[in-house]
Amino acid sequence: MNLRDQQREDLKIIRNDWWISVSLVAPGGTVYNTAAGTSDQLLGDVRKESEKFDPDIGMDVMVKKLSITIRIDDLTRVPLEGENWFVSFSDDLTDSGTVVKYAFTPNNVDVGGDSMGYIKIFPQDAVEI
Amino acid sequence: MNFITIKNAIIEILETASAAAVPADQFEVLQTKQRRAGSSDISNEKKVAVYFVGDDFSTDTGTTNGEVQSTPTFRIVPTVAASGSYSDPDDPSTITSAEINADEAWDAFASQIYLILMNAENIDLGLAVGTISKRYIQNIIKTDLAPVGKKVVVTGQMNLTCSTAEPVSGETGVTGTDVNNNIVISNADADEDTALQAVTAPN
Numbered sequence: 001m002n003l004r005d006q007q008r009e010d011l012k013i014i015r016n017d018w019w020i021s022v023s024l025v026a027p028g029g030t031v032y033n034t035a036a037g038t039s040d041q042l043l044g045d046v047r048k049e050s051e052k053f054d055p056d057i058g059m060d061v062m063v064k065k066l067s068i069t070i071r072i073d074d075l076t077r078v079p080l081e082g083e084n085w086f087v088s089f090s091d092d093l094t095d096s097g098t099v100v101k102y103a104f105t106p107n108n109v110d111v112g113g114d115s116m117g118y119i120k121i122f123p124q125d126a127v128e129i
Numbered sequence: 130m131n132f133i134t135i136k137n138a139i140i141e142i143l144e145t146a147s148a149a150a151v152p153a154d155q156f157e158v159l160q161t162k163q164r165r166a167g168s169s170d171i172s173n174e175k176k177v178a179v180y181f182v183g184d185d186f187s188t189d190t191g192t193t194n195g196e197v198q199s200t201p202t203f204r205i206v207p208t209v210a211a212s213g214s215y216s217d218p219d220d221p222s223t224i225t226s227a228e229i230n231a232d233e234a235w236d237a238f239a240s241q242i243y244l245i246l247m248n249a250e251n252i253d254l255g256l257a258v259g260t261i262s263k264r265y266i267q268n269i270i271k272t273d274l275a276p277v278g279k280k281v282v283v284t285g286q287m288n289l290t291c292s293t294a295e296p297v298s299g300e301t302g303v304t305g306t307d308v309n310n311n312i313v314i315s316n317a318d319a320d321e322d323t324a325l326q327a328v329t330a331p332n
Binding site (some may be wrong): 025026027028029030049052055056061062063064065066067083084085086094102103105122123124125126128129 | 167171208212213215216218219220221222224226227228267271272275276277278279280281282284286
C-alpha cells in the first residue's frame with residue numbers, strides 16, 4: 001500500500017470516529033443522506049472557525065468560516081460548478097443537536113483535496129424569503 | 130483644529146439621518162477607526178465608520194501668520210454583511226447566493242450614505258456658514274470580498290474632502306511701531322510749481 005492509499009484508509013478511520021452525519025440536497029430536491037452504495041449515514045468533517053480578512057480599508061473583518069470535508073467515494077453525486085446545493089447537519093456538531101440548513105455554491109467548493117479523495121465545501125447562511 | 134469639528138458634524142448628520150429612516154434603512158455610525166469588525170455583528174445592523182485620514186495645508190508665503198487654508202479628508206466606510214436566500218426550502222435551485230445579496234445591499238447602502246452627505250441641505254455639514262466650503266466626495270471604492278465565510282461581507286470607502294480656514298493663535302514675538310504714513314497730495318498750482326523748481330534748480 002502506497003502512502004496515498006494509506007492516507008485514504010486513515011481518512012476512513014477518522015471519518016468513522018470523528019465526523020458527523022450530514023445531508024445534501026441537490027438541485028431539483030434529491031436528498032443524499034447515505035454513503036454511496038450503502039445504508040450508512042453520509043458523514044462529513046464539519047469545522048467552525050474564525051478567519052481574519054483585510055479588505056484594505058484600514059480595519060480587519062472577522063468572518064466565521066464553516067467548512068465540511070466529505071469523502072468523494074461516499075458521494076452518490078459530486079456537486080458540479082453551476083449548481084446550488086443545501087447541506088444540513090447538527091448545529092452543535094453532535095449527532096443529537098438541532099439540524100440546521102445552509103447553502104453552498106459551486107464556486108465555494110474547494111476541489112484542491114480531490115487528489116486525496118475528498119472535497120471541501122464552504123457553506124453559507126441562507127434564509128427563506 | 131477644524132477637522133475635529135468637521136468630523137463630528139459628519140457623524141451628527143449621519144446619525145440624524147439614520148434615526149429618521151425606516152428601520153430597514155437604519156445603520157450604526159462608528160465614530161472612530163475600527164481595528165476589527167465581525168461579520169455577524171455587521172449583519173445585524175449596517176455600519177458606517179467615519180474617521181479623519183489627513184489634511185493638506187496651503188504653503189503660500191502669506192499664510193505664515195493668521196488663518197491657514199486647508200483641505201482635510203475624511204474616510205467614510207460603509208460595511209454590510211448578508212446571507213444567501215431561497216424561496217423553496219426543498220429545492221436549492223431557488224437559492225440566491227450571499228454574494229449577490231451582499232453586493233446589492235452594499236450598493237444601496239453606499240448610495241444612501243452618499244445622498245445624505247451630498248444633500249444640498251448639508252452643504253455646510255450643519256456648521257456655521259463659512260466654516261467649510263467645497264465639500265465633495267472624491268470617489269467611492271468597493272473592496273474585494275472575503276473568500277470564505279458563513280456570511281459575505283462587503284465593504285468599501287468614500288473619501289470626503291472640503292476646504293476650511295484653520296485659525297492659529299499665539300504671539301508673533303515683537304510688537305510693531307506705529308508709523309504715520311499719511312501723504313498729503315495737493316493739486317494747487319503753486320505747489321506744483323515749487324516741486325518743479327526744486328527738481329530743475331541745479332540747471
